[in-house]
Amino acid sequence: MxxxxxxxxxxxxxxxxxxxxxxxxxxxxxxxxxxxxxxxxxxxxxxxxxxxxxxxxxxxxxxxxxxxxxxxxxxxxxxxxxxxxxxxxxxxxxxxxxxxxxxxxxxxxxxxxxxxxxxxxxxxxxxxxxxxxxxRQATPADTWAIRVGLVVSAAGLGVAVLMLPPTSAQLADVTTTVLGAHGVGVPDGGPGLSLLGWSTTGGDLRVPHFFGMHALQALPLVALLTRGIRDQAVRLRLVLTAGASYTGLVALVTWQALRGQPLVRPDALTLGVAGLLLAGTAIAVPLCLLPLRGGRVSPAATTPAPALEPAESADDAREAAAVEA
Structure with a gap:
């Protein structure tokens, strides 16, 4: 540290x-x-x-x-x-x-x-x-957990830009002193979830903002939790599946918020898409655990995953070889 x-x-x-x-x-x-x-x-x-x-x-x-x-x-x-x-x-x-x-x-x-x-x-x-x-990190799974987490996190951070323009109601009110909102279809300050404050009557852009930004913690955590798996190909597939599912979740809650729909009151269409996302994840995870090529695993693939750290550079490798010589 x-x-x-x-x-x-x-x-x-x-x-x-x-x-x-x-x-x-x-x-x-x-x-x-x-x-x-x-x-x-x-x-x-x-x-x-x-x-x-x-x-x-x-x-x-x-x-x-x-x-x-x-x-x-x-x-x-x-x-x-x-x-x-x-x-x-x-x-x-x-x-x-x-x-x-x-x-x-x-x-x-x-x-x-x-x-x-x-x-x-x-x-x-x-x-x-x-x-x-x-x-490039020590293993492909670690590398892609960080990469996908960074991209989704940047998208979640970018959702904040959608909160900046004034709403139609604000533009119509020449006396307003508030310009911009996180609510969609409802004014800010209405009924919301306890502690979080997310709207329970309309869309709320804070939902995708929150889930998107915290991809940067969630996906590296998946890589960390799968470190006990010796087959690195399996680890990589699990991380990529988690990345795809999390990206789908962020896209879903963004779409839901932009439609003026509360997170806790999804309509049939939102529930259907969420069900497809959940079913796809449930099917993909067991498939990730299947070994490739009829069960043959290369020796390199059975090496325990090291801690999340950068891969050794070429200069470091040459220096180590010189010391050993």
């Missing part, structure tokens, strides 16, 4: 402390905003930033090349997350909305600052993802 990106680790530690403070805020501060405890938003954001920071601190440690660029990108990620949560908590203390708020000049400026840091974070995330995508 000594190679992990230290500023991102520090950022994660700060977010962990702030999450505890936010939890106490939820329990002790009885103010509400849009029908939810006012400290719930910083609690969700800080917990998400803890996972985000730890994941990228680890991913950037897997780089064997362009390490200076990796350190710079990680530094920008950490700073952007700190700026974002600072604005959110500042607005909570003031009892104001942090997102989509144009009520006053100060509110507009703070939201503009958040928008700038979010766009910067998205660009830096894409650049860092490109660097890590090029890196």
């Amino acid at each position: 000594t190679r992990w990106h230290r500023p991102l680790l520090l950022m994660s530690a700060i977010m962990a402390v702030l999450s505890v403070i936010s939890l106490f805020g939820v329990l002790l501060d009885h103010r509400t905003l849009d029908g939810l405890p006012i400290w719930l938003k910083p609690l969700k954001f800080t917990l998400s930033f803890v996972a985000y920071g730890l994941t990228w601190a680890w991913l950037l440690s897997l780089r064997r090349t362009a390490q200076r660029a990796s350190r710079l990108l990680g530094n920008v990620m950490a700073i952007a997350c700190v700026v974002e949560i600072t604005v959110i908590i500042s607005q909570v203390i003031r009892g104001r909305r942090s997102h989509f708020n144009f009520s006053t000049a100060l509110d507009s400026s703070l939201y503009a600052l958040m928008g700038t840091t979010v766009m910067l974070l998205m660009l830096v995330n894409l650049a860092a993802a490109f660097l890590v995508l090029r890196e």
